Amino acid sequence: MSNQSNSNFITYSYNDLCDFIEGATFFATGGGGPKDVAHDLLMDSGILSVDVINSLDVSDDMQLAFVAEVFAPSSIELKKDFKAAVLSFEDLVNPPAGTETGVLPGEVGAINSIIPAIVAALSGAYLIADTQTDRALPTLDMGLFQLNVPFLRLDMLNDNGGVVAQNEYPSTDLDSMLLEDDVETGMKGHPELNGVGGFASYPISGSELKSYFNNRPRLLLPNTFDYAKQVGEQMRGPDHVNQIFGTIQNWMDLLYKPVNYKPYNLFKGYLTVAEQIHAEQDHGRADFISSDPSRSLGARIYYSNENMIAYYTLCILVRGEPQIIELGPMAIGPDAICYLLTDTKFGCGYSFTNEAFTNDYGHPNFFRTHEIMLVGIPEVALRRYGDKNIIENFKREITTAKEAFGGTFDGVYTPIEDLQGQQVGIDMPRKKRALGGDSHIILSSPVVGAKIGYTLDGSEPDQDSSIYDKPIPLLEVAGKQFKTNFFHETGPGMTVSAQFPKM
DSSP: OOSSOOOSEEEEEHHHHHHHHHHHHHHTTTOSSOHHHHHHHHHHHTOOEEEEEOGGGSOTTOEEEEEEEEEOHHHHTTOOOOHHHHHHHHHHHOOOTTOOEEEEOOSOSHHHHHHHHHHHHHHTOEEESOBSOSSOOSSGGGSTTTTTSOOOEEEEEOTTSOEEEEEEOOTTOOOHHHHHHHHHHHHHTOGGGTTEEEEEEEEEEHHHHHHHHHOSSOSSBTTHHHHHHHHHHHTTSTTHHHHHHHHHHHHHHHHHTTSOOOOEEEEEEEEEEEEEEOSSSOEEEEEEEESSTTBOEEEEEEEESEEEEEEEEEEEEETTEEEEEEEEEEEETTSEEEEEEOSOSSSSOBOOOGGGGSTTTSOHHHHTTSOEEEEEEOOGGGOOOTTSOHHHHHHHHHHHHHHTTTOOOOOOOOOHHHHTTSBOEEEOBOOSSOOOTTOEEEEEOSSTTOEEEEESBSOOOOTTSEEOOSOEEHHHHTTSEEEEEEEOTTOOOBOEEEEOOOO
């Protein structure tokens, strides 16, 4: 319980916080820290509850600070520390006796949301229910405070109270990568931290918090903790998929009406292969195959801790060896790409992170036999252009993640609602042997009545190109640059390309 007097709060019980961790893991887009570690941190902290308050209900003179944990998921599995974040917050805020205090989380993710909750409970402060984003992010410059809010000070202590980094900044410093760089420098200068640290920054008053909430565009999204907790509760029910989609729809209606946005069932299938490179940000690539045994359609996700971009793929056998062909993207960050287990693990839903696909910290074989749904969520609030460009920062992380596996990114961001319903579907019958002369390509249009055109020389298809009217023999496209698009009176779709291997 907080040591304060404001009556406009609700109290989250221990079980509420457990539900929140489950929902936050779903919204964290494959990152945000492993949820088993979040549960361990919660249990080790000894807290039984935390008082949660909305931004508009805080007192004007409340003293608040942003709190976060810095870690690679592979590091925090080995060092589960929350004390450094507590000491950093208390050192930064340090208000006069009787002054109300609050802890401001930055994102929705298992660890970087439960750490602020623990800090609030142990410090006798309120936990603010609103965050800069409703998903997890790899770096600070991808949140809504970027280029809008001065961070003013950094306090980063270790779990014994020793100084890792302490800096003050002018109010004109708004690029949070300056803060991120100083945190990173502090981490590198203290190898004894073993890749895990806590820090506090963005000291603000209650009146400033209210102004950021009321800003247009808004710099804080409302009730994100309740949003995640509700989804965590729904995970326990047999109809969890429909209930979760309904909750997401209600959330988007609240934020974005009269414009209509919706969540997407992007793909259902099983994990086939996952690769991860451990670094300050864990870069990884995960491949999936459709749960429909007749299809060769697959999916591929690249991540930088959090999922950054997802592609449709074809998984085919060439001379007995599996080969993945990337097709068009199904979702691109900042739009969220979330994991949800549709096969029931404990008679209910189940959320997880990319760490679950690794042999070191997860059970990849489990996900090779239990169906996973990829859920896409439009992140309209994070689509900022011009001098407050979050899109460019996502492009940077996507490029880095793809380059880690020898790939490239063309730098084009397309909103998820434009990707869905604007691309020709490409599929093949699944075979258990190498591709033969009887194999063929199947195309499908998302728009009823549209014509599908294709080319084999890498040129852009138009209405004068070859028109698809029956399955295309694989021998016709083997070794060629295949491109396809659909054409309708409402306009053309988006071109999809595929480089098919030689037979």
